Amino acid sequence: MRLELDQVAVGYEGREVAGEVTLAVEPGQIACLLGPSGSGKTTVLRAIAGFEPLLRGRILGDGELLSGQGRQVPPERRGIGLVFQDFALLPHLSCRDNVGFGLFALPRAQRRQRVDELLEVVGLTAHAGRYPHELSGGMQQRVALARALAPQPRLLLLDEPFSSLDPDLREKLSLDVRLILKQQGSTALLVTHSQAEAFAMADQVGVLSGGRLRQWASAYELYHRPASREVAQFIGEKIWLRGRVAPDGRIATTLALLQPRATGFTPGQQVDVLLRPDDIIHDDASPLQARVVERTFRGSEFLYTLALDDGTRLLSLVPSHHDHAIDQKIGIRLDLEHVVVFGVDEGSGLRG
Numbered sequence: 001m002r003l004e005l006d007q008v009a010v011g012y013e014g015r016e017v018a019g020e021v022t023l024a025v026e027p028g029q030i031a032c033l034l035g036p037s038g039s040g041k042t043t044v045l046r047a048i049a050g051f052e053p054l055l056r057g058r059i060l061g062d063g064e065l066l067s068g069q070g071r072q073v074p075p076e077r078r079g080i081g082l083v084f085q086d087f088a089l090l091p092h093l094s095c096r097d098n099v100g101f102g103l104f105a106l107p108r109a110q111r112r113q114r115v116d117e118l119l120e121v122v123g124l125t126a127h128a129g130r131y132p133h134e135l136s137g138g139m140q141q142r143v144a145l146a147r148a149l150a151p152q153p154r155l156l157l158l159d160e161p162f163s164s165l166d167p168d169l170r171e172k173l174s175l176d177v178r179l180i181l182k183q184q185g186s187t188a189l190l191v192t193h194s195q196a197e198a199f200a201m202a203d204q205v206g207v208l209s210g211g212r213l214r215q216w217a218s219a220y221e222l223y224h225r226p227a228s229r230e231v232a233q234f235i236g237e238k239i240w241l242r243g244r245v246a247p248d249g250r251i252a253t254t255l256a257l258l259q260p261r262a263t264g265f266t267p268g269q270q271v272d273v274l275l276r277p278d279d280i281i282h283d284d285a286s287p288l289q290a291r292v293v294e295r296t297f298r299g300s301e302f303l304y305t306l307a308l309d310d311g312t313r314l315l316s317l318v319p320s321h322h323d324h325a326i327d328q329k330i331g332i333r334l335d336l337e338h339v340v341v342f343g344v345d346e347g348s349g350l351r352g
């Protein structure tokens, strides 16, 4: 299904919780709404499912009006499947019967075939006869996914589907689920507050905060080209480096005169430059030295927090065979192909 939200506003008892939400999810695409708790993600998802009427705007599925302009197609007639955080499996039914639950309209043989197919897709054929309490959390969530996919929904909505699972399982399952959805050619919209989950799962991510969609883009774009300071603040590890625009458009910082020229700023203007840990490269040969203040071992890498002599803090991601102690000085250089710059006084961002 091609899902389209056009200037959607939704809320409770007339109080707007989310507004001006405009986005499109293309058929076969996996999209995600990412935002902090209370930002309105679930409310938007409920509106798409047909549980909440709109205050304004329209929701369309394959060009057909589902909500808005006085029309409200009931949830069961939207062809939308749902997967929630708490699995919501029927405890007295086996894994097989849970998956087949929504298929009562199919003839018996066809129903059996579809259930077998899906159990295989989610890797639970061997557990078909088990009951939910006999399955791990990850397995239960895979049953819930199979159940939602069984009637071949035109769109699948997933609300924090992995949040009750432990972090290792979460990461593995989000990759598995992505693979399954891609295999099935499903169109899906996921809601989460976890950036790792959004980035692992989705082709397209929308950052929602305060009930507004701040940016709708690929994970790569969000990370490297955040549309506003707010999005930049929410996405990824970073530090801000204060700078001043030089007469030729370059940016003078305590670290270096940054080569990329930022357009749209006036000489002399104060700006903040967004630096990611992967922009700061450890290089023994570099004359620029920084002191290790903190270090986090991540297996293949260290994330070092570094301090320059003037107190400026930096983050640097370094392969973990470069094992440096706290207070040790190490050489660094900047590797900036592009920089994201925001004026100090306003929220606008420009790329050099």
Ligand SMILES: Nc1ncnc2c1ncn2[C@@H]1O[C@H](COP(=O)(O)OP(=O)(O)OP(=O)(O)O)[C@@H](O)[C@H]1O
Residues within 6 Å of the ligand: 012, 017, 035, 036, 037, 038, 039, 040, 041, 042, 043, 044, 193
């Ligand atoms: N049934 C309801 N009646 C009234 N207000 C509600 C209802 N459900 C949610 N809200 C309010 O709407 C706002 C957005 O809630 P929503 O659940 O959509 O956010 P969310 O981003 O999904 O957050 P979370 O990740 O915590 O679920 C919150 O202020 C919440 O208190």
